[in-house]
Amino acid sequence: MAGDLGSYPTLVVDLNKFRHNGEQIVKRCAAAGIKVTGVVKGHNALPSALRLYGEAGCYGLGSSRLEHLAEARRQNLAGPLMMIRIPMLSQLPELVGLADISLNSEPAIIRAINEEAKRQDKTHGVVLMADLGDLREGFWDRDELVKTAIWVERELDQVELKGIGTNLGCYGSIKATPEKMLELIEIAQAVEAAIDRPLDIVSGGGTMSLPLVLQGIMPAGINHLRVGEAIAPARDLSHIWGLDTPFLHQDVFTLQAEIVEIKDKPSYPVGDIFVDGFGKRGNKAAYVDRGIRKRAILAIGKIDFADDHQLDPRLPGVEVIGSSSDHLIVDIEDVKSGLCVGDMMEFDLHYTTVVYLTSSPYVRTVFI
Numbered sequence: 001m002a003g004d005l006g007s008y009p010t011l012v013v014d015l016n017k018f019r020h021n022g023e024q025i026v027k028r029c030a031a032a033g034i035k036v037t038g039v040v041k042g043h044n045a046l047p048s049a050l051r052l053y054g055e056a057g058c059y060g061l062g063s064s065r066l067e068h069l070a071e072a073r074r075q076n077l078a079g080p081l082m083m084i085r086i087p088m089l090s091q092l093p094e095l096v097g098l099a100d101i102s103l104n105s106e107p108a109i110i111r112a113i114n115e116e117a118k119r120q121d122k123t124h125g126v127v128l129m130a131d132l133g134d135l136r137e138g139f140w141d142r143d144e145l146v147k148t149a150i151w152v153e154r155e156l157d158q159v160e161l162k163g164i165g166t167n168l169g170c171y172g173s174i175k176a177t178p179e180k181m182l183e184l185i186e187i188a189q190a191v192e193a194a195i196d197r198p199l200d201i202v203s204g205g206g207t208m209s210l211p212l213v214l215q216g217i218m219p220a221g222i223n224h225l226r227v228g229e230a231i232a233p234a235r236d237l238s239h240i241w242g243l244d245t246p247f248l249h250q251d252v253f254t255l256q257a258e259i260v261e262i263k264d265k266p267s268y269p270v271g272d273i274f275v276d277g278f279g280k281r282g283n284k285a286a287y288v289d290r291g292i293r294k295r296a297i298l299a300i301g302k303i304d305f306a307d308d309h310q311l312d313p314r315l316p317g318v319e320v321i322g323s324s325s326d327h328l329i330v331d332i333e334d335v336k337s338g339l340c341v342g343d344m345m346e347f348d349l350h351y352t353t354v355v356y357l358t359s360s361p362y363v364r365t366v367f368i
C-alpha cells in the first residue's frame, strides 16, 4: 500500500550514487586488506538496492533481520548472507535456511544451530563476538571466547568457525581506536594459535571503524568490516567525524513532502503551555519567540521519520521548527522564492530517518 494514495511523501533513491558509494568504500577497504559485508538494515533491505552491493564488490550482505536476508535469497544474490544480530533460539530453522554466517555469543545457541544445520544437511558459519567495552553483544571474558572457539572448531560438525568480531559505537558510544582493534587482533591470534589455522574473518565493526581505514591507521590483522551507513546515506563520516569525503554522494536518499498550509503566525504558542500531541509536558524553553513568521506545514510526520532534527531542508532559508505525528512545521520566512500550497519540498536525510521512512506504509519509494 506504500503511499499509493497520491504522490507524496516520496523517498527518492538514486541507485547510481548508491552503487558509486559502495564501490568507493569497497576499494578503500580492499587496499587495506579488508572485505566489506554490505549491511542493509538501515533501509529495510530496499529490494531494488540489494544487487548494488554485489556490483560494488561487497562480500555478501548482512542484516539484523532475517526478513531482509530472505529478500536477498529471493533475488538469488551472490556472496554469503550474514545475520548480524545474535540469532533467536526460536528462529533457528529460518536462520540456517537463509543465512550462511551469523554473529554469535551464546554457546547454547551455537549448539542448537549445529543441530538444526544437521537436520537441514548444511554447514553454518559463526563469527564469535568479543565485547570490547561498548556493552552490547559479545563475550566479555576473553578466555571464554577462546574456549568456545576451540569447542566449535573441534566438537561441532555442522558449524564452521569463520572468525571473530566486535561491535563499537552502538550502546556504549565507545569509539573505534587502533588500541581497540589491537585488542581484537590479540584475541584472534590466541584463537588462531589454539586451532592452528588462520581465521577467515576478523571483523572490526561497522561504519564507526571506517575512519581508521580512511586515515590509514587500521592495524593489520583486521580483514573484515560490516558497513551500512557509510555506503548510504553516507553522512556520518563527514557530519560526525569531520572527515573530508568528496568521494561519497551524501544525497543517495531524498525525501519529498507536500506543503498543505502556508501562513504568517506567531512563533511562540498562544495560551497556557500544557502538553503536546504525545502527552509530553510542554517545555516553555523549547519555543522561541521570534515574532510573526511565515511558516509552512508539510503532510508528513513523526510516524514516518521519527526525528525531525535529522531532516535537512535542501532549499536555502527553510528551517525545521517541529513536528507532530502527521505534520511537519517549517519556517520559510527567509526563503527567497515564492512557495505555494501544493509545492513539494526536498530534504536530505540521516540514517535514522531513512530507517523509519523505508518502514512507513505511508511513504512511497521511487528509484532513479
Ligand SMILES: *Cc1c(COP(=O)(O)O)cnc(C)c1O
Pocket (backbone or CB within 6 Å): 039, 041, 042, 064, 084, 085, 103, 167, 205, 206, 207, 208, 226, 227, 228, 229, 230
Ligand atoms: C548495524 C550493524 C552494523 C552496521 O552499522 P553501520 O553503522 O550502519 O555501518 C554492523 N554490525 C552490526 C552488528 C550491526 O548491528
